Amino acid sequence: MRRKWLMLGVVLSLCMVVAILPRYPKVHTSVVHQHQSYPAENKEITGFDENGVLTSHLPLIVLKADGNVIPGADIPTDQELYCEFSVIDNDSHINRSADTPTQTGKMAINIRGNSSRYFSKKQYAIRTVDEAGLPLKTAFLGMPAETTWVLNGSNIDYSQIRNYMMYNISSEIMDYAPRCRLCEVFLTNADGELEYQGLYTMIEKPKVSKERLDLTPYNPKYTETSFVVQMNRRIDDARIDHLKPDDVDVYSANLEYPDVEKITDSSLQYIQKEILQFEKTLYDAEYSDNWEKVNQRTDLDSFVDYYIINEFFQNYDAGTRSTYLYKNLGGKFSIGPVWDFDAAFNNYTGMNFTPDLIETGATFYYFYLTHNPEFVKRCCERYKELRKTVLSEEYLLKYIDESSMYLGSAVIRNCDKWYDGDYSLYYGDIEKMQTFVIERGKWMDEHFKEYIAIVR
Incomplete structure (x- = not known):
């Protein structure tokens, strides 16, 4: 009996200690990103064939707009086009636009961006929805399921890797940076035919959720909130x-x-x-x-x-x-x-x-x-x-090389679509990025401390 009371006393003491301990907010853990440097494309089978069927090592995403206008090209708007989408992302990493989709669903889509909405190559904000048009969490290309996504197709980024590279590298520095995947995109026209739209990056839109920015959820019963x-x-x-x-x-x-x-x-x-x-x-x-x-x-x-x-x-x-x-x-x-x-x-x-x-x-x-x-x-x-480490010249130059090599002939298709086949824009931009990393790093190493240290 004495032993029983002794054990009970220990348990009560522990409970009291836990009760008075300060309650610190949850600490985030870094999100590991997937670097899509491998597998590289098989140049013998990639590209468009005589029937207009694309074979790519990149995932293919089809936005089934069927010729309907996607809102937001002229001014920012909350209006959206509700339509279907499909994804072709085979385990073999050989994806043909004529393949049976590995994923289908419904979405609400509009054109996003500030100045970028006025470029010829559009960027898209996507909400995945169910049959009734209500939000439905959906996983894309191995990323955790959520409802809000961005298809970034930067018109001014000839390299097509700036956002992809920086989100991945930032995730190695900060607790959370949006996950992303490189892909190629099609829109369907009024006849349901596929029209190639070029290279894009599918990105998690910043959002409070368990898998993204993990904050204590809002409770309207209380005034204080995240x-x-x-x-x-x-x-x-x-x-x-x-x-x-x-x-x-x-x-x-x-x-x-x-x-x-x-x-x-x-x-x-x-x-x-x-x-x-x-x-x-x-x-x-x-x-x-x-x-x-x-x-x-x-x-x-x-x-x-x-x-x-x-x-x-x-x-x-x-x-x-x-x-x-x-x-x-x-x-x-x-x-x-x-x-x-x-x-x-x-x-x-x-x-x-x-x-x-x-x-x-x-x-x-x-x-x-x-x-x-x-x-x-x-x-x-x-x-x-x-x-x-991740901001060293060696690491950054290697990341640029690996990302560029991984894209392969997809950058040629993107140049054909949006830049009249001027491939020098792409190759020149890659060289520009490499030169930037070297020159910027050298100057920052020599001057960062003196320029930031403006303490009075």
Whole structure:
């Protein structure tokens, strides 16, 4: 009996210890991405035959629009075209456009992008739905099932690997970056015939879910909640007001999560207050030089990794456009996931960035953080560490080579479709990316510490 009471006492003691332990927010684990460098194509069997049937080592995706207009080509819209899709992704990695699909389903689709929606090659936002048009989680090309996807077919990225490469590499640096797969896409015309659309990257759209940005789900019973906002050029009904100092480049902030149509007024006010308080903390610290509160409220490591990724590859939309900021319930402010690398590697239309630039510090949050000694210290240490691994010249050049070789003749088909067969655009862009990696890395190694260290 004494032993029984002793055991009961131990159990009660453990329960009391667990009850008083601090409840920290869930820590994310890095998402491993699949690098599609192998198997390479069999050049003897790939390409279009005399009947117009394509054989490719890449997965094939057919959007069955049947000649109907896909909304969004002229202006951003919430309108969607409901239609079917099919996927041909054989285990043999030999995929023929005439093959029986390995996957079929229904989707709601529209054209996405800011300036990119006006290019001839369109990009698509996809929601997978059931027969009744309700959201249906669907897995694509080995990626976990969800409802929202993006088919990125960058018109300005002649290499067709910028987004693919950067999401994969970012996933080796940050806790989460969108998964993605290279593929070739067809649309069906009014006669149901396949019309080739070229090379695309199927990408997970940033979303709060178990398999993507894993935050504590919203519960309308409570005021406090996890939330995600996106800074961008658009202004819509989900706009969140935030501080806008005159000397900082900043765009609108839009509520991405929770759904603006489902959130309570009290939760919306809570999010607004949290963001304003966070930004005021940054603003005050920059003038008082007391960064303790900032460091307590901020996941500095996420801001460090995001900064290094976008600065190294000169992705200068980051911080003002397509920039996500989130806070898990009970957690700190974090930045990410990374998004949209069409213009990275010195690829801005009509502009040329030299390697000797540090620009991200001019954006809203980084304007303040680059005055924070702890942020600067972590940036310098992290940069030095990453240059030995996934940001090393050897690693990046190898990644470009492997991705380019993997695409094979698909890049020729894409050039024939969109660039009048000017293959020099593709080969020149690959060389441009390689040169960029070498020159940018050399300059950053020599100057990164002195340029970021602007602590007053």
